[in-house]
Amino acid sequence: MSRYQAGIRTEAKIIEATRSLLARGGLEAATLKAICDEAGVKAGSFYNLFDSKEEAVIRVVRESIDAVDPDPDGAGTDSVDDLVTAFVRFFEEQPLMARVYVLAALNTEPSENGARKRFLRHHQRRVERFADAMIRSNSGERPDETEMNAELLLGALDGLAFRWSLDPTFELSRFAREAAKRLS
Amino acid sequence: MSRYQAGIRTEAKIIEATRSLLARGGLEAATLKAICDEAGVKAGSFYNLFDSKEEAVIRVVRESIDAVDPDPDGAGTDSVDDLVTAFVRFFEEQPLMARVYVLAALNTEPSENGARKRFLRHHQRRVERFADAMIRSNSGERPDETEMNAELLLGALDGLAFRWSLDPTFELSRFAREAAKRLS
DNA sequence: ATGTAATTGGAATGAACACTCAAAGTTGAG
DNA sequence: CTCAACTTTGAGTGTTCATTCCAATTACAT
Numbered sequence: 001m002s003r004y005q006a007g008i009r010t011e012a013k014i015i016e017a018t019r020s021l022l023a024r025g026g027l028e029a030a031t032l033k034a035i036c037d038e039a040g041v042k043a044g045s046f047y048n049l050f051d052s053k054e055e056a057v058i059r060v061v062r063e064s065i066d067a068v069d070p071d072p073d074g075a076g077t078d079s080v081d082d083l084v085t086a087f088v089r090f091f092e093e094q095p096l097m098a099r100v101y102v103l104a105a106l107n108t109e110p111s112e113n114g115a116r117k118r119f120l121r122h123h124q125r126r127v128e129r130f131a132d133a134m135i136r137s138n139s140g141e142r143p144d145e146t147e148m149n150a151e152l153l154l155g156a157l158d159g160l161a162f163r164w165s166l167d168p169t170f171e172l173s174r175f176a177r178e179a180a181k182r183l184s
Numbered sequence: 185m186s187r188y189q190a191g192i193r194t195e196a197k198i199i200e201a202t203r204s205l206l207a208r209g210g211l212e213a214a215t216l217k218a219i220c221d222e223a224g225v226k227a228g229s230f231y232n233l234f235d236s237k238e239e240a241v242i243r244v245v246r247e248s249i250d251a252v253d254p255d256p257d258g259a260g261t262d263s264v265d266d267l268v269t270a271f272v273r274f275f276e277e278q279p280l281m282a283r284v285y286v287l288a289a290l291n292t293e294p295s296e297n298g299a300r301k302r303f304l305r306h307h308q309r310r311v312e313r314f315a316d317a318m319i320r321s322n323s324g325e326r327p328d329e330t331e332m333n334a335e336l337l338l339g340a341l342d343g344l345a346f347r348w349s350l351d352p353t354f355e356l357s358r359f360a361r362e363a364a365k366r367l368s
Numbered sequence: 369a370t371g372t373a374a375t376t377g378g379a380a381t382g383a384a385c386a387c388t389c390a391a392a393g394t395t396g397a398g
Numbered sequence: 399c400t401c402a403a404c405t406t407t408g409a410g411t412g413t414t415c416a417t418t419c420c421a422a423t424t425a426c427a428t
Binding site: 003004006007010041042043044045048049 | 373374375376377378
Binding site: 002004005006007031032033043044046047052053 | 414415416417418419420424425426
């Protein structure tokens with residue numbers, strides 16, 4: 001009943017190859033052929049385990065984002081500053097992965113709702129995290145205002161990250177912190 | 185010595201076809217074949233007038249952005265509110281064109297500086313416009329703080345627009361105005 | 369051991385697409 | 399009217415890429 005060990009190992013090799021390629025060369029480098037070569041596997045094996053290339057890419061990007069989460073278990077101990085730091089770290093440490101994330105979100109056709117809804121859910125979870133952290137640190141605040149603030153701060157962070165991706169000399173960290181100061 | 189009329193007309197037809205396709209279906213719809221069919225022209229004519237497809241696309245996107253400029257002549261009469269309104273209008277009236285703009289900025293390889301530098305220059309001009317408008321409306325402010333504010337506000341607007349592109353029910357206009365209120 | 373189900377190899381498919389070229393046609397200045 | 403410069407044609411090139419197919423092989427439960 002359980003899965004074959006061989007399949008599990010192959011899947012791990014494919015994911016690792018995809019991660020390595022995305023981190024080194026972005027979406028352009030992660031062609032199916034490159035992934036299979038890097039993993040030492042043929043195309044048939046890939047499609048035995050994944051429905052599409054996109055599936056593997058999305059999984060890797062999601063895992064990369066989770067890897068910098070300051071509170072992966074949802075204990076509710078993260079401050080706004082922790083969250084901003086984690087955000088900045090993701091972009092500074094894995095710039096190509098971040099670019100893949102944004103491209104994947106934009107490239108999904110407006111019609112096909114699957115991928116787009118996933119991104120939206122992820123965004124909304126982040127907004128809630130920020131809002132919770134804001135309430136924790138600053139209890140004398142109206143709840144609707146907090147949500148607005150969280151949405152504005154995340155918007156600012158996304159935009160500043162985009163700005164930084166155009167010009168890596170942009171001081172993302174400094175601006176991100178300043179945005180947090182004024183919007184929470 | 186002056187250009188042949190035929191070439192000028194063909195160029196106009198190609199630009200118009202490109203604009204129409206980008207507005208209707210985004211980058212995916214604007215293939216070379218589609219552009220040429222729409223313009224009633226063959227591929228060879230296209231390449232007689234343009235060095236690459238990208239050249240035509242960039243021209244159309246730039247013209248679309250200029251078309252919503254509240255102060256195209258640089259008279260210095262635009263307020264922060266005018267600029268925010270123009271920004272929101274561009275996204276709401278030409279969502280696909282806006283998406284093309286962002287994609288084009290992100291898709292350029294980090295190595296090839298040409299296209300990326302163009303986007304950066306455009307961004308910096310926008311920051312200056314915002315900073316000037318801020319100084320005009322609120323003269324008792326330190327200049328370095330103004331620049332920071334302008335950069336933060338534009339970052340927020342870009343990020344909110346991205347947010348909106350994931351979910352068109354997001355009230356871009358309301359959030360954009362709120363961001364302007366808090367960051368200027 | 370044996371049969372079934374999972375896995376693998378790797379060639380083949382087929383679609384998409386930007387771009388080129390040489391020959392034929394057109395324009396317009398003098 | 400003439401001729402060089404310009405423009406158009408449209409088939410053709412070359413490339414990249416994800417995905418499919420299925421026979422051969424291997425893993426695993428009984």
